[in-house]
Amino acid sequence: MMYRSHHFISTPASLIDGRRRVGLSEPLIVTQLRAAPFLVSCGFTLLGAVFLVVAFTTGGGRGNLAAGDTPDALPRILLFAWVGLGLADILRQAVGSRTSSPATNGDPAEGVRDSSQGSALAGVMALTLVLSIAIVFAGYLLPVLICLPVILFLTGTRKAMPFAAAFLLLGPGLWFMFHHILGIRLPILLPGGLL
Amino acid sequence: MIDFAFLADAFSPATLFAIVIGTSLGVVIGALPGLGSVVGLSICLPFTFGMETVPSLALLLGVYCGSVYGGSISAILINSPGTPQSAATMLDGYPMAQRGEAGEALGWSTAASVLGGLLSCIVLILAAPQLARFATRFGSVEVFALILLALTCIAAVSRGSMIKGLAMGAAGLFVALIGTDPVTGAARFTFGIEFLTAGLDLIAVVIGLFALSEAFSRLAEPHGGAPTVANARLILPRLAAWKGRVVNLLRSSFIGCLIGALPGTGAATAAFISYASAKQASPRRDEFGKGEPDGLIAAESANNAVTGSAMIPTLALGIPGDVVTAILLSAMVVHGITPGVRLMSEHLDVVNAIFVVLIVVNIVMLIVAFPIVRAFGKILSIPEPIIMVGVIVFSLVGAITVRGNALDGVVAVLFGIAGYLLRRGGFPLAPFVIGLVLGPQFEQNLRRGLLLNEGDILAFPFASWIAAVIFTLTAVLILAGPAKALLPKPGPAESGRQ
Numbered sequence: 174m175m176y177r178s179h180h181f182i183s184t185p186a187s188l189i190d191g192r193r194r195v196g197l198s199e200p201l202i203v204t205q206l207r208a209a210p211f212l213v214s215c216g217f218t219l220l221g222a223v224f225l226v227v228a229f230t231t232g233g234g235r236g237n238l239a240a241g242d243t244p245d246a247l248p249r250i251l252l253f254a255w256v257g258l259g260l261a262d263i264l265r266q267a268v269g270s271r272t273s274s275p276a277t278n279g280d281p282a283e284g285v286r287d288s289s290q291g292s293a294l295a296g297v298m299a300l301t302l303v304l305s306i307a308i309v310f311a312g313y314l315l316p317v318l319i320c321l322p323v324i325l326f327l328t329g330t331r332k333a334m335p336f337a338a339a340f341l342l343l344g345p346g347l348w349f350m351f352h353h354i355l356g357i358r359l360p361i362l363l364p365g366g367l368l
Numbered sequence: 369m370i371d372f373a374f375l376a377d378a379f380s381p382a383t384l385f386a387i388v389i390g391t392s393l394g395v396v397i398g399a400l401p402g403l404g405s406v407v408g409l410s411i412c413l414p415f416t417f418g419m420e421t422v423p424s425l426a427l428l429l430g431v432y433c434g435s436v437y438g439g440s441i442s443a444i445l446i447n448s449p450g451t452p453q454s455a456a457t458m459l460d461g462y463p464m465a466q467r468g469e470a471g472e473a474l475g476w477s478t479a480a481s482v483l484g485g486l487l488s489c490i491v492l493i494l495a496a497p498q499l500a501r502f503a504t505r506f507g508s509v510e511v512f513a514l515i516l517l518a519l520t521c522i523a524a525v526s527r528g529s530m531i532k533g534l535a536m537g538a539a540g541l542f543v544a545l546i547g548t549d550p551v552t553g554a555a556r557f558t559f560g561i562e563f564l565t566a567g568l569d570l571i572a573v574v575i576g577l578f579a580l581s582e583a584f585s586r587l588a589e590p591h592g593g594a595p596t597v598a599n600a601r602l603i604l605p606r607l608a609a610w611k612g613r614v615v616n617l618l619r620s621s622f623i624g625c626l627i628g629a630l631p632g633t634g635a636a637t638a639a640f641i642s643y644a645s646a647k648q649a650s651p652r653r654d655e656f657g658k659g660e661p662d663g664l665i666a667a668e669s670a671n672n673a674v675t676g677s678a679m680i681p682t683l684a685l686g687i688p689g690d691v692v693t694a695i696l697l698s699a700m701v702v703h704g705i706t707p708g709v710r711l712m713s714e715h716l717d718v719v720n721a722i723f724v725v726l727i728v729v730n731i732v733m734l735i736v737a738f739p740i741v742r743a744f745g746k747i748l749s750i751p752e753p754i755i756m757v758g759v760i761v762f763s764l765v766g767a768i769t770v771r772g773n774a775l776d777g778v779v780a781v782l783f784g785i786a787g788y789l790l791r792r793g794g795f796p797l798a799p800f801v802i803g804l805v806l807g808p809q810f811e812q813n814l815r816r817g818l819l820l821n822e823g824d825i826l827a828f829p830f831a832s833w834i835a836a837v838i839f840t841l842t843a844v845l846i847l848a849g850p851a852k853a854l855l856p857k858p859g860p861a862e863s864g865r866q
Contacts, residue, residue: 213793214532221539227557244549244556247811251542258535265531294588298785301580301760305777308768317761324760328587328753339754343761351765357418359765360774 211266218259225252296327313359317344374717377422378724386419390427391729392736394434396747399441399740400755403582404451408435409695410579411762413571414769421703421718426725428699432692433485433675433729436635437737440477440668441744445470445600453635453671456643460656460663467659471603476661477668478737479604480617484669485730487621488628488676493723495629495677499684500712506685508816509831511709513838515806515813518687520845521630523799533799534846536790540800543568544807551815563775570698570804572767572776573783577797578691579766580784583759585791586752602741605661613665616646620666624673629680630689635671642670676726683719686711687806691798694805702770708809 228249300320307316321344322336330336351357377383390412397408408431416424439454444461457477464473506514519541523533546557547567558564610617620642627638646666647656656663679696681687686707688694697707705715712719740747767780787797803810814825821827829839 210793213789213795217535217539217790217793217795221535221542224542224557227559244552244554247814248542248545248556251538251545254538255535255542258531258538262529262531262535265529291588294584297587297760298584298781298788301764302778302781302785305764305774305781308764308777309774313765313768321757321761324757325754328757330751330753330757335751335754339757343758347761347765351414351769355415355418357414357769358772360768 211263211270214259214263214266218256218263221252221255221259225249225256228252293327293329297324300324300327308360312361314345314348314361317348371717374720375724377420377717378426378721378728380423382420382423383426383721383725384728386423386427387430387725387728387732388736390430391434391732392430392740394431394436395438395441395733395736395740396434397431398435398438398451398454399744399747400438400750401442401446401448403435403755403759404439404453405432405435405692406574406578406695407582407759408432409692410575411759411766413575413695413699414762414766416699417702417769421700421705422721422725424699424703425696425718425722426729428696429722429725430729430732432696433672433726434733434736436672436675437478437481437485437668437733438740440481440664441474441741442748444473444477445744446748453639453674454667455636456639456667456671457664459643459667460658460660463657463659464661464664469659471601472605472661473659473664474600474602474737474741475604476664478602478734480620480665480668481672482730482734483617484621484624484672485675485733486727487618487669488625488673489723489726489730490676491625491673492676492679492683492726496680496684496719497712499680500709503685503709504713505834506709507832508813508820509828509835510838512810512813512817513828513835513842514685514687515810517838517842517845518681518689518806519799519803520842522690522802523796524845524848529794532795536795536797537799537803540803541807541810542803543573543800544804545811550808550812563773568779569767569770569773569776570701571695571770572780573804574691574695574698574801575763575767576780576783577787577801579759579763580780581787581791581797583756583763584784584788586756588788600741600744602738609661613662616650616662617665617669619649620646620669621673624670625677627670628674628677628689635674638674639667639671642666672730679722679726682707683712683722685709686809688802691801694801697805707805 228245300323304316304320304324307320322340325336325339330339348359351359393412394405394408397403398405409428412427412431416427419427435451436453439449439451440457440461443449443454443458444465447458447462447465449455449458461473461477464470519537520534523537524530544567546564548554548565549556555565623642623645624635624638627641628635643656643663643666646662647653650656650660650662652660652662678689678693681689682693682697686697686709688697688707700707700718705711705718763780763784764777768774768777770776790797817828817831818825821831829836
C-alpha cells in the first residue's frame with residue numbers, strides 16, 4: 174500500500190483520493206489518525222459508564238448488585254457488558270498503537286480533513302439540530318424556510334437555478350405534498366392554521 | 369386448505385402502484401453512488417404511514433429489491449458501485465462498458481438480477497413455512513437464545529472488531545429498554561422527561577443512524593462529479609447466449625440464498641463468494657476481470673438472491689438478519705403486526721401477500737430498468753450535495769411523522785451525529801439496530817424464562833436440545849474470535865505468497 178509509506182506521509186502536498194493534503198508534520202498526522210477512533214471509543218464507553226452510575230443511583234435496586242428480577246436487572250447487565258467491552262476496545266487500541274509502527278497504523282486519508290470542509294460539516298450538523306428543535310416550537314414550514322437555504326449554501330450549492338429548485342422542492346414543495354397530497358400533517362405553528 | 373384472499377391484496381391497484389413506484393425509486397436510489405437500500409428505505413418510510421399494510425410493504429420491498437439491482441447500473445457505467453452489494457459487478461461490468469458493450473453488460477446484470485431474485489422467492493416460499501413450523505417448538509428460553517445467537521452472528525461478521533460489534537449490540541439492547549417497564553410499569557432511564565416514557569422510536573433512531581449519518585459522511589467526503597453517461601441502452605441477452613451459463617446462474621443464486629438466510633452476512637459477501645466460485649468453475653476463468661459475462665451473472669444473481677432469502681428468518685422467526693429487514697419489521701410494527709416466532713401463524717395473509725409481492729417486484733424491475741437506464745445520465749447530473757440535503761430533509765420529515773411527535777426529529781438528528789462519529793470510530797451500526805429491534809423481545813423472553821427456571825439463568829442451556837444447540841453455537845462464535853487471534857500469524861514471506 175504505497176500511500177501508507179513513510180515517504181508519503183512526509184510529503185505535504187500529495188494527493189489522496191483526489192483531495193489535496195494540507196501540510197501537516199508526520200507526528201501530528203499520526204496523532205490525528207489514532208485520536209479519532211480512540212476518542213470515539215472513549216466517548217462511547219464514558220456514555221455507558223454514565224448510564225451505569227445512573228442505574229445504581231436511581232431505580233428499584235439502588236446500589237444492590239443482586240437486585241434480582243427487577244426492571245433494572247437486565248439494563249444493568251447490558252450496561253456492564255457495554256462498559257466492559259468498551260474498556261476492552263480501548264485497551265486493545267492502546268496496546269495496538271504501542272506495538273504497531275506509526276506509519277502503518279490507519280489510513281492517512283482518514284485522519285486528514287480540510288479544515289474548511291470540517292467546519293462546513295459542523296455547521297450543517299448544528300443547523301440540522303437547530304432545525305429539528307425549531308420544528309418542535311414553530312412547526313415545520315417556518316424553520317425550514319429559514320434553515321434550508323443556509324444548509325444548501327453551506328453544502329456548496331451556489332448556482333441560482335439548482336439552489337432555487339432545491340429550496341422550492343425540499344422546502345415548501347415537500348410541505349405542500351405532505352399536507353395537501355398525501356394528507357400527512359407535519360407539525361404546525363398555529364393549531365388548524367396555515368403555518 | 370389455502371385461503372387465496374391474500375391475492376386480492378397483492379394484486380390490488382394500490383399494491384401494484386406501490387410496487388411500480390417503489391421499484392423505480394429503488395433502482396434510482398441504488399444507481400446513485402452512496403445511497404443504498406437502508407437510506408432508500410429510511411427516506412421512503414414516511415410515505416407508507418398513511419397506506420394499508422400490504423401496499424406499504426410492497427413499496428418498501430420494491431425499494432429494497434430495486435436498490436440492490438440499481439447499484440449495478442452505476443457499477444457498469446461509471447465504475448462506481450451505487451451500493452456495496454454491486455462492488456463485484458464492477459469487476460467485469462466496467463471492462464465490458466469500456467469495450468463498448470455497456471448495453472450487453474446491463475442486459476446480463478438485469479437478467480441475472482431478475483432470475484436470481486425470482487429463484488430466491490421460490491426458496492423463501494418453500495423454506496419459510498417449514499422454518500416457521502419448526503419455530504412453534506420454541507419457548508421463551510429458545511427465543512432468548514436465538515436472539516443472542518443472531519446478535520453474536522451480526523457482531524462477528526460486522527465490519528470492524530467483534531468487541532465493538534458486541535458492545536454496540538449491548539448498547540442497542542439497552543437503548544431499547546429505555547421507557548416504561550412492560551411488567552411493573554416503572555420508568556427506566558427517563559430522567560423525568562415525559563417524552564421518554566414511551567421509549568425512543570425505533571424508526572427515528574434508524575433514520576438518524578443510517579440516513580442522516582450517511583448524508584453527513586458523504587458531505588464530509590465529497591466524491592466529486594460523476595462522469596456523464598449519455599444514451600446508455602439496455603440490451604437483454606438472447607436465449608442462445610445463455611448456453612453454458614445456466615449452471616453458473618443456479619449455483620450463484622443458491623449461494624446468495626444460503627448466505628442471505630444467515631444473519632449479518634449480506635449481499636456484498638454473497639456476490640464476492642459466488643464470483644470467486646464462478647471463476648474457479650468457469651472454463652473461461654482467465655477472462656474474469658476483463659469483461660466476462662459469467663462474472664456479472666455470478667455477482668448479480670447472488671446479490672439479488674439475498675433479497676428473498678434474507679426474509680426467511682425475518683418472516684419465520686421474527687429475527688431480522690440485517691438492517692434492511694429490521695426496517696421492514698419496524699414498518700410492520702407501525703401497521704400493528706408484532707414480529708416474533710408466531711408472525712407467520714398470526715398474519716399468514718400478510719406473509720403470503722409478501723411472497724407474491726416479491727415475485728411481482730422482480731418482474732417489474734425488468735420493465736422499469738429500460739427507461740431508468742436511458743435516463744441515468746440525467747439522474748447523475750443532480751449535484752451530490754443537493755441529494756444529501758434532500759436526504760436530510762426527508763429523514764427529518766420521516767422521523768417526525770412516525771408518531772406525529774416533533775421531538776422524534778431531534779432524536780433522529782442526535783443519533784445521526786452519533787452515527788457519524790461511531791462510523792469514524794470504526795463501530796458497526798448494524799448490531800445496534802438489531803439490538804434495538806429485538807430488545808423488547810429479548811427482555812420479555814429472558815424474564816419469562818427466568819420465571820420458568822426459578823430464576824436460574826444457568827439452567828437455560830439445559831432447557832431443551834434446541835436451546836443447547838443454539839447456546840453452543842453462540843459460545844463457539846464468541847470464542848472463535850479470540851482463538852483466531854491466538855493462532856500463529858503467517859510470516860511476511862508466507863503472507864507475501866498468498
